[in-house]
Amino acid sequence: MPYAIELLNITKRFARTVANDDVTLKVLAGSIHALVGENGAGKTTLMETLYGLYQPDAGAIRIHEKEVTIKSPHDSIKLGIGMVHQHFMLVPPLTVLENIVLGAETTKNFFIDLKKTTAEISELAEKFSLNVPLTEKVENVGVGIQQRVEILKAIYRKADILVLDEPTAVLTPQETVQLFKILAELKEQGKTIVLITHKLNEVMAISDHVSVMRKGKIVGHLETPKTNPQEIAQLMVGRPVLLRVEKSEHKAGAPVLGVKELTYVDRRGVEALKSVSLDVASGEILGIAGVEGNGQSQLVECITGLIRPTSGSITINGVEIVGLNAREVFARGLAHVPEDRIKRGLVIDLSIKENLILSLQALPQFSSRLSMKRAEITSNAELLIQKYDVRPPDPNAITRGLSGGNQQKVIIARELSRNAEVIIASQPTRGVDIGGIEFIHRTLVTARDSGKAILLVSADLNEILSLSDRIAVMYSGRIVKIFPDNKVEESELGLYMTGSNQELIREAK
Amino acid sequence: MTAKKHLPRLVGITSVLEHPITQNFLIPLFAVVLSFAVGAIFIVMVGKNPFEVYSILFSQTLGSTYGIGQLLFKTTPLIFAGLSVALCFRAGLFNIGAEGQLQIGAFLTALVGMKTFGVPFYLEIPLLMLAGMVGGGLWGFIPGYLKAKTGAHEVINTIMLNFIATALVSYFVTNLYNVPATVHTPPISPAGRLPRFDAFVSGFQGSPVNFSIFVALIAALFVWYYVDRTRYGYELRVVGLNSKAAEYGGISVSKNIILSMTIGGAIAGLVGTNFVMGYKYYFEEGFSTGTGFMGIAVALLGNNNPFGVILAALLFGMLEYGGLVINTMVPKELVSILQAIVIIFVISSNKIFRKILTNFLKKRTLSIND
Numbered sequence: 003m004p005y006a007i008e009l010l011n012i013t014k015r016f017a018r019t020v021a022n023d024d025v026t027l028k029v030l031a032g033s034i035h036a037l038v039g040e041n042g043a044g045k046t047t048l049m050e051t052l053y054g055l056y057q058p059d060a061g062a063i064r065i066h067e068k069e070v071t072i073k074s075p076h077d078s079i080k081l082g083i084g085m086v087h088q089h090f091m092l093v094p095p096l097t098v099l100e101n102i103v104l105g106a107e108t109t110k111n112f113f114i115d116l117k118k119t120t121a122e123i124s125e126l127a128e129k130f131s132l133n134v135p136l137t138e139k140v141e142n143v144g145v146g147i148q149q150r151v152e153i154l155k156a157i158y159r160k161a162d163i164l165v166l167d168e169p170t171a172v173l174t175p176q177e178t179v180q181l182f183k184i185l186a187e188l189k190e191q192g193k194t195i196v197l198i199t200h201k202l203n204e205v206m207a208i209s210d211h212v213s214v215m216r217k218g219k220i221v222g223h224l225e226t227p228k229t230n231p232q233e234i235a236q237l238m239v240g241r242p243v244l245l246r247v248e249k250s251e252h253k254a255g256a257p258v259l260g261v262k263e264l265t266y267v268d269r270r271g272v273e274a275l276k277s278v279s280l281d282v283a284s285g286e287i288l289g290i291a292g293v294e295g296n297g298q299s300q301l302v303e304c305i306t307g308l309i310r311p312t313s314g315s316i317t318i319n320g321v322e323i324v325g326l327n328a329r330e331v332f333a334r335g336l337a338h339v340p341e342d343r344i345k346r347g348l349v350i351d352l353s354i355k356e357n358l359i360l361s362l363q364a365l366p367q368f369s370s371r372l373s374m375k376r377a378e379i380t381s382n383a384e385l386l387i388q389k390y391d392v393r394p395p396d397p398n399a400i401t402r403g404l405s406g407g408n409q410q411k412v413i414i415a416r417e418l419s420r421n422a423e424v425i426i427a428s429q430p431t432r433g434v435d436i437g438g439i440e441f442i443h444r445t446l447v448t449a450r451d452s453g454k455a456i457l458l459v460s461a462d463l464n465e466i467l468s469l470s471d472r473i474a475v476m477y478s479g480r481i482v483k484i485f486p487d488n489k490v491e492e493s494e495l496g497l498y499m500t501g502s503n504q505e506l507i508r509e510a511k
Numbered sequence: 512m513t514a515k516k517h518l519p520r521l522v523g524i525t526s527v528l529e530h531p532i533t534q535n536f537l538i539p540l541f542a543v544v545l546s547f548a549v550g551a552i553f554i555v556m557v558g559k560n561p562f563e564v565y566s567i568l569f570s571q572t573l574g575s576t577y578g579i580g581q582l583l584f585k586t587t588p589l590i591f592a593g594l595s596v597a598l599c600f601r602a603g604l605f606n607i608g609a610e611g612q613l614q615i616g617a618f619l620t621a622l623v624g625m626k627t628f629g630v631p632f633y634l635e636i637p638l639l640m641l642a643g644m645v646g647g648g649l650w651g652f653i654p655g656y657l658k659a660k661t662g663a664h665e666v667i668n669t670i671m672l673n674f675i676a677t678a679l680v681s682y683f684v685t686n687l688y689n690v691p692a693t694v695h696t697p698p699i700s701p702a703g704r705l706p707r708f709d710a711f712v713s714g715f716q717g718s719p720v721n722f723s724i725f726v727a728l729i730a731a732l733f734v735w736y737y738v739d740r741t742r743y744g745y746e747l748r749v750v751g752l753n754s755k756a757a758e759y760g761g762i763s764v765s766k767n768i769i770l771s772m773t774i775g776g777a778i779a780g781l782v783g784t785n786f787v788m789g790y791k792y793y794f795e796e797g798f799s800t801g802t803g804f805m806g807i808a809v810a811l812l813g814n815n816n817p818f819g820v821i822l823a824a825l826l827f828g829m830l831e832y833g834g835l836v837i838n839t840m841v842p843k844e845l846v847s848i849l850q851a852i853v854i855i856f857v858i859s860s861n862k863i864f865r866k867i868l869t870n871f872l873k874k875r876t877l878s879i880n881d
Contacts, residue, residue: 306759307761308758327761328758328761329760329761329762330761332761338759345755345756346755346756346758346759348753348756349748349749349752350753352748352749352752359745360749360756360759361760361761363742363745363746364742368742369745372741373736373741374741376740
């Protein structure tokens with residue numbers, strides 16, 4: 003079979019780092035090729051080079067066996083390359099149709115030839131089973147549909163090579179299954195697909211070949227049927243990795259965190275939380291599954307004192323904490339790993355040691371009235387850096403320069419150093435690489451075993467299923483189901499997550 | 512293949528560029544040198560020899576005790592104003608209001624000074640300083656409070672308060688508290704006078720430079736200690752760098768906004784120590800010719816670091832006094848042009864400097880490899 007893409011000895015440097023170091027990648031025409039690696043391994047840079055967003059410092063690109071120079075996406079589109087970025091490049095107030103044709107409009111007397119365009123796109127959509135509501139505005143359709151719009155957009159521009167960057171990051175399990183059906187259909191019709199991902203089960207499920215990148219280099223090309231997740235993970239991280247979380251049976255104690263009939267109406271009048279009740283006992287991890295935007299963030303912000311619930315009660319060991327601010331809630335024995343580490347959890351322009359005392363700065367341990375205790379702050383940092391294996395192990399390093407995993411370790415280290423009874427962990431491993439995930443999971447399980455009550459919020463179902471002792475599902479501001487254990491099928495969770503469960507519909511009636 | 516060889520070099524450039532010495536010292540210095548070079552073009556355009564003009568500028572300001580005295584006298588208010596802006600910057604606030612704050616502060620210093628005859632100097636001097644700080648602080652508190660409670664942007668409100676301050680002070684000085692037929696207040700109590708340098712060193716004779724410069728240096732030390740060494744400063748920096756993280760950490764964003772604007776205003780309000788307590792011993796309308804605005808440039812050039820502010824204030828002090836010196840040779844507008852060029856280069860120098868250094872090191876690496 004001929005190659006659709008050949009990237010030959012590509013090197014791409016940025017000021018500080020080598021994103022791609024002498025990378026060679028060949029993709030067979032009509033195949034699905036997975037490109038895996040940890041965050042910062044250079045996958046996206048490599049594909050964006052192919053798409054013309056970057057110029058390689060060295061190396062050559064061949065498309066369909068012809069050497070090409072790609073100066074901009076304009077060139078790559080002409081060569082039949084389409085890219086679906088991790089963050090969609092759509093204009094929300096325009097309709098699906100308008101978004102698809104944007105920049106490639108067929109015009110008739112200065113106006114978009116709606117009739118002709120609609121017919122063309124409908125035909126394409128049918129051919130690849132990409133159902134989209136053409137006249138609906140993009141802002142009114144779900145992410146799954148938006149992604150199909152992106153794919154249609156590429157195909158409409160006659161792409162026969164399609165690059166998808168982490169396409170399942172925002173999808174529910176059902177939507178992922180849908181997407182994979184579409185990809186299989188595209189492959190059937192002769193398209194070549196490159197899938198950037200770090201989810202190994204997806205690699206196994208859909209790809210024909212897999213290339214693994216680590217630290218800017220290709221460390222392995224494998225045929226998917228002849229490999230296994232363990233081998234790929236080891237290549238990605240560079241050492242053997244535990245993919246399953248080792249966890250003993252849980253011995254839950256008395257409830258510590260109690261949430262009762264919590265309701266939150268936001269500034270626009272939207273009821274983001276509708277009478278949410280749950281409790282978390284010491285020594286257990288309660289996982290909250292749900293598609294993002296179904297009230298999880300508001301639940302966490304209410305509990306941690308960042309927003310004030312409209313009604314309801316939250317207690318720690320029976321003591322009411324509604325109405326307290328963040329600092330006071332921390333003082334009542336709560337730790338909080340926020341969902342967005344860059345926006346909330348860290349001040350990335352400050353050093354590691356300064357971030358390790360964020361919200362703890364007023365404790366007598368770290369400051370007196372007149373000055374900060376600099377020696378204590380440094381030794382605190384040295385201790386935590388060592389315990390949580392933060393790299394670089396330099397208390398004075400500016401946090402901005404750390405990898406996502408290490409930034410997250412700084413937060414986890416700080417939050418666990420509080421010795422709080424309740425830990426709220428929101429998306430604790432988002433954007434963290436496999437090695438870091440393993441470490442963070444182990445840390446959370448250890449905290450559980452030592453009797454902490456942990457509320458885990460995650461969009462990653464694998465994480466929820468492997469860490470939780472009980473699982474609650476949130477949909478549209480409600481807890482729609484609490485499973486008493488973690489022996490649930492992903493697909494069943496998915497049904498609750500999308501609100502399409504029969505039981506629910508009956509309940510609503 | 513050579514590509515791999517320069518790699519460590521290129522990485523080296525970044526570490527050189529981000530080194531604090533480069534950021535705080537080399538780049539501003541580069542900007543200053545470059546702006547003098549561009550200024551030379553303007554000097555040639557008015558038909559003068561730039562070397563001659565610059566040599567007079569330097570020798571007249573730095574070459575004599577008197578010149579240094581004048582230079583320090585011009586520098587002092589710039590330090591106060593620069594510190595005020597820099598402190599607010601660290602909290603993420605753009606204080607355009609130092610001008611208004613120092614007007615109110617200096618006026619209040621004079622007002623209290625003229626009403627408190629008979630108080631011993633060891634009480635009078637702190638009292639007058641306090642008056643200045645209260646006045647400036649109040650003028651900083653108002654936009655800080657509005658920002659914290661209503662979200663009204665401090666840039667607009669400080670600009671408006673500048674107008675109000677100037678008009679208010681002008682009204683008081685010309686209508687209520689003036690010496691007839693003048694635009695200044697009656698003198699303050701002699702106990703409130705700060706000693707001049709010429710009382711100790713005769714070389715300073717004729718220059719009004721006075722102990723106010725020490726107040727400015729202490730203020731700089733205070734700002735440094737407060738911002739970098741206390742937990743209040745830590746909280747202020749967190750608010751300035753990431754207010755969402757401050758919220759998360761239980762640090763009150765609005766309290767810190769109000770506090771830093773108030774302290775910034777109070778520091779600007781100390782400008783009266785130089786003019787009122789150290790020079791004229793009364794408040795005069797129009798005594799500050801845009802010192803508060805120059806403070807923005809000083810803070811910028813000083814990288815919002817209190818010690819950088821001192822150095823930057825010295826430079827602008829020199830330009831200000833030097834302007835008077837070369838007045839006879841070149842049009843006085845030239846100094847304004849020079850000051851503006853310095854500011855422009857400071858703002859853009861980081862990128863220019865980066866480019867030049869990168870190219871320079873690249874060429875050297877290539878020739879080594881060849």
